[in-house]
Amino acid sequence: MKIYKFGGASVKSADGVRNLANIVADTPEELFVVVSAMGKTTNALEKILDLFYDGMSAEAEAALDELVEYHFTITSDLWGWHYMPARAARFFDELREIVRESDPSLRSYEVWYDRVVSVGELVSTAIVSAYLEYDGLPNKWVDMRELFVTSHRHRDANIDMERSAERLCSLVARSEKRLFVGQGFIGATPEGVTTTIGREGSDYSAAVAGALLEAESVSIWKDVDGILNGDPKIFENTTLIPELSYMDAVELAHSGAQIIHPKTIKPLQNKSIPLHVKCFLDKTKPGSVIRDGVEVSPDIPIFILKRRQALLKVIPQDFSFMLEEKILNIFTHLSAYPIKINLIQSSAISLNLCIDDHDRYTDEIVATLREEGFDVSCEKGLEFLTVRGYDSETAHYYGNADGVILMQRSAKNLRIVKKVI
Ligand code: ASP
Ligand code: MG
Numbered sequence: 001m002k003i004y005k006f007g008g009a010s011v012k013s014a015d016g017v018r019n020l021a022n023i024v025a026d027t028p029e030e031l032f033v034v035v036s037a038m039g040k041t042t043n044a045l046e047k048i049l050d051l052f053y054d055g056m057s058a059e060a061e062a063a064l065d066e067l068v069e070y071h072f073t074i075t076s077d078l079w080g081w082h083y084m085p086a087r088a089a090r091f092f093d094e095l096r097e098i099v100r101e102s103d104p105s106l107r108s109y110e111v112w113y114d115r116v117v118s119v120g121e122l123v124s125t126a127i128v129s130a131y132l133e134y135d136g137l138p139n140k141w142v143d144m145r146e147l148f149v150t151s152h153r154h155r156d157a158n159i160d161m162e163r164s165a166e167r168l169c170s171l172v173a174r175s176e177k178r179l180f181v182g183q184g185f186i187g188a189t190p191e192g193v194t195t196t197i198g199r200e201g202s203d204y205s206a207a208v209a210g211a212l213l214e215a216e217s218v219s220i221w222k223d224v225d226g227i228l229n230g231d232p233k234i235f236e237n238t239t240l241i242p243e244l245s246y247m248d249a250v251e252l253a254h255s256g257a258q259i260i261h262p263k264t265i266k267p268l269q270n271k272s273i274p275l276h277v278k279c280f281l282d283k284t285k286p287g288s289v290i291r292d293g294v295e296v297s298p299d300i301p302i303f304i305l306k307r308r309q310a311l312l313k314v315i316p317q318d319f320s321f322m323l324e325e326k327i328l329n330i331f332t333h334l335s336a337y338p339i340k341i342n343l344i345q346s347s348a349i350s351l352n353l354c355i356d357d358h359d360r361y362t363d364e365i366v367a368t369l370r371e372e373g374f375d376v377s378c379e380k381g382l383e384f385l386t387v388r389g390y391d392s393e394t395a396h397y398y399g400n401a402d403g404v405i406l407m408q409r410s411a412k413n414l415r416i417v418k419k420v421i
Pocket of ligand 2: 042
């Protein structure tokens with residue numbers, strides 16, 4: 001069994017879906033294909049959700065019309081006439097009913113989020129599966145909400161590996177098909193309530209499916225040649241890294257390298273399953289592989305930049321020391337939010353935290369910590385730069401650069417919080 005994961009960019013157009021079909025047709029092994037929502041659909045669904053949640057259901061429906069139209073452009077091109085596979089149409093209809101008739105106050109924002117935003121993946125897989133069938137590739141569409149059992153933490157749910165393994169393995173064993181198409185990013189609680197596992201989480205879905213099915217490999221198909229030593233949209237002169245250890249990969253992903261979701265590596269490392277990052281624009285290119293047995297780190301520095309950062313400076317109002325108890329209190333409160341803490345630095349009476357700035361949560365976190373008896377200042381609009389495997393030249397350059405607010409150095413990593421210059 002092999003696992004392929006196709007992200008939103010790879011299925012954003014009819015050509016993308018045809019290309020996916022070609023790649024699948026070229027794979028003789030039993031195959032589980034994990035697909036994200038098409039193009040920028042998840043963002044569009046987030047907007048629809050916000051309109052609905054703010055009581056603007058007519059506007060939400062208009063935005064939904066636009067999204068349906070976008071999908072129609074793709075399907076009509078694929079089939080050559082105005083057509084939408086019935087299953088995809090049903091998911092859109094259900095969503096329309098929600099925005100038209102449901103009362104947003106009935107459930108929490110997070111629960112609605114998962115219900116609404118998951119439609120992107122349900123629709124994309126319904127289309128991909130139907131198109132593969134049409135193209136002569138018999139396959140089984142699977143609803144990952146019936147296979148991945150998750151925690152109740154909406155928008156950031158954890159997959160229960162044991163319970164999911166049973167369901168996934170028995171489905172594959174029972175099926176006569178050798179090709180499966182399922183959604184990334186989604187699952188359901190044991191009671192069957194839809195959950196999502198965090199933005200860009202489809203890589204993780206693919207990795208979990210790979211680990212549970214003990215796949216021979218997992219491949220993530222992207223619009224870049226493989227893993228580069230920097231995002232080519234941000235950094236110049238980037239170089240391909242052909243091989244990487246799980247350890248280096250996890251550090252890169254955790255620092256914010258967009259190439260793979262941070263949670264992706266662990267399940268694969270645990271079962272020694274190689275992870276390929278391949279280019280869907282040219283399947284003959286070798287790409288990169290993360291696997292067991294890679295002993296040395298790349299001999300070039302790797303640059304990772306995270307934008308939209310906020311730096312919180314937390315000081316006890318009574319000027320007491322920042323000791324374990326205080327730190328525990330702060331982190332207990334932070335753990336209630338689905339946000340990521342990118343850098344932690346403490347001194348006698350203060351704790352600095354660089355976090356992903358979030359429209360809804362950053363101000364709420366600041367308010368909560370103030371209620372807990374801390375003085376909190378918050379600087380927004382910052383960037384967080386990690387240089388893994390830095391050399392003295394890079395360290396010198398960044399150490400003296402304008403706008404640096406905070407810097408941490410370990411043997412391998414240089415980590416900097418800075419203003420946007
Ligand atoms: N569609 C989701 C997102 O855009 C999940 C994913 O693409 O991995 O965040
Ligand atoms: Mg995506």
